[in-house]
Amino acid sequence: MRILIVEDEYTLREQLAERLRAEGYAVDATGSGKEGEYLGLEYPIDAAIVDLGLPDQAGDAVIETWRQKQRDFPVLILTARGRWEDKVAGLEIGADDYLVKPFHNEELLARLRALLRRASGWSQSEIRCGAIKMELGSKRVLVDDQELDLTALEYKVLEYLMLHADDVVSKSELTEHLYEDDAERDSNVLEVIIGRLRKKLDPDRTLVPIETIRGQGYRFCFTRDSEEA
């Protein structure tokens, strides 16, 4: 999952980026509204965190531009202005949620997870495909109620695939959303990870959850279960 942070205060930006990376997100961070606008338009962003009070270009103008150009990834507004007048204005220009500074990191993460989930059409914090259940908050994966032991990278790949269950996800799409820099990208690593995931999810080769579509990419092929309350 690739997150864009547009926040002009250097320290806060770095804290946020560090925390999000620690949570396994790929992070693009900038202090400039113009650069943020460009990144949002040109990069495969999954969600953006935007501070409204930017020095060169107002945050709301950035969001408006994204929306006008059909970039519909979820946007979380970060601002010091806590009046409802400001909140409503921010949500009306196309933001999806709103957080008033100062905030708890945990709250920010919870909101971000909820936004990502909603953007992929899931509305609960647990997503379930057949026997495989993923708890997004605690980052646990269970198969037939048995918890799997996954590395961070394995979890990230599986999370992306499950959130986009039934869609074909290309290798380049996966790497773009998982890594910040091109240098890290290596399709062999991805193949190894997919192979390991297949073993861990399906040791007996009865479920076959991850399909390889030749020349196109991978597909998590369990249809979404109706969500539990």
Add this chain to the structure above:
Amino acid sequence: MRSLRTRILFSASLVLVTFLGCASVLLDRAFRESALNSVEDRLRGRIFMLIGAADFDAPGDQSLIDSLPDPSLSIPGSGNYARIVSRNGDARWESRSLLGIEPDFPPPVETGQWQLDHIRAATGEKLFSLAYSIIWEGAGVNHPIHFVIQACENRRFYLDTVGRFRRSLWLWFAALSVTLLVVQALNLSWGLRPLRSVEDEVRAIEQGRSNQIVGEYPSELTSLTRNLNTLIAHNRENLQRYRNALGDLAHSIKTPLAILRNQFESEEKKSSTDTMLEQLERLDRTVEYQLHRAAAAGRSLLSPPLAVAPVVERIADSLRKVHAHRELEITVAVDPGALFLGDEGDLMEIIGNLGDNSCKWARQRVEIRVSSLPVRTLQIDVADDGPGIPNGQLDVLLKRGAKLDHSVEGHGIGLAIVREMVEDVYQGHLGFETSNEGTVARVKIDFA
């Protein structure tokens, strides 16, 4: 005397009455003088007539006048009298009208002199009397003879004339006064009409039916109305500028707060970091609360009326978006004519915070109802089907910055802000009805 109209009407009427009063007194006096002159002229004419008719050469035992050209002198008690006396006072001739009247004639006058007197007759009649004396040097007489010719007229004629004049004078003046006063009043209401319409427009602004003065006014008023419009606009701009300044202040305080909190949260748990986090929390709530308080615009006489329905719709849309993951059913029922006589930001703050609070607690449903009650009272109900507020917690909830349940996200000062806004800024009332079926937050604001 508080009204300009009464003042002008009063002073104009005073001037009018004084003027007409003085004029009538002066006219009356002038007329009496001229009436008196005409009495004198009439009597003088009668004397000349008698001199012409008299035969002064007639012997002492014969009548001086044989035939009278004026018949009124021949009718007894007619009011017109005359006589001719010799120097020593012997009557040489008396008009027949004098019969039984016996006026108290004044003593004879010097030769060639005219003398007007007010005399009284034995009958009580008041008379004007004019006397003239002549010296006659007749043909057959060798020494000149003095005659005094006296003519009288009843004062009644004079008084009648004066009375008639006065009656007509007063009648006309009264009619004139009434006409002038009516014209004056019409004039005033025409002249002051622009003032009255300014008054109406200002009242419309006060009652929130309008937000600026739009009419065309005479040059004396345009600077006033222009200034008033500027003042209203300035007021609004000021509020906006003030809020922007508060927003900037919030930004510059809260960003460092956010950094500090993130720093402490990421550090290893120590009791000192806990204390610092606690203090940061306090600082944050205080800043948040005070900034909200400061940004409240309140009820202004000059603020335009605000239709409540669109504001509620916008808030509901925002709530649906922010609480999308809860899959709540957020419904809105607003009286179409409901008006809020205050600031839009304040109304959003009230409904937004109550709605947000309900959304956090609701199980499935939140309803925002707004109704206009009689005598300009606005009632806002925000209902949820949550677990209700435990007994005794309501007070804590409403206290400044208190937070009932830390597990529910948010700053926890929303309700305190609403209470401050409703009760202190708009002098309204905030109440809660709660059971384990749900909670209704009810705001009542009286705009009368």
